[in-house]
Amino acid sequence: MAPFSTSEPDDDPETYVGLPQADAEERARGRGWTTVRSLAPGTIITMEYRAGRLNFEVKDGTVTRSWKG
Structure with a gap:
């Protein structure tokens, strides 16, 4: 199994706010x-940080x- 990436795009997450889900x-x-993980408000998720997510x-x-993460 390949190791997880430790890098991520140089991209500001705030630029996605307000976009339709599919476009984002x-x-x-x-x-x-x-x-890319899309969640409903209040969804319970694990909080581990994953680079590239x-x-x-x-x-x-x-x-x-x-x-991010």
């Missing part, structure tokens, strides 16, 4: 994020929050 996911993958909180089809 496509843009993130195009900018080099290896994992971008998280979106999505409400009514729109990204309301975005963060």
Whole structure:
């Protein structure tokens, strides 16, 4: 199994807030994020940090929050 990447794109997560979910996911993958995770508000998730992962909180089809890891 290949090791996890320790690098991530030079990209500001705030630029995704306000975008439609599908557009944000496509843009993130195009900018080099290896994992893109979209979550409903209040979803319980593990908090381990994973380089190369971008998280979106999505409400009514729109990204309301975005963060790395």
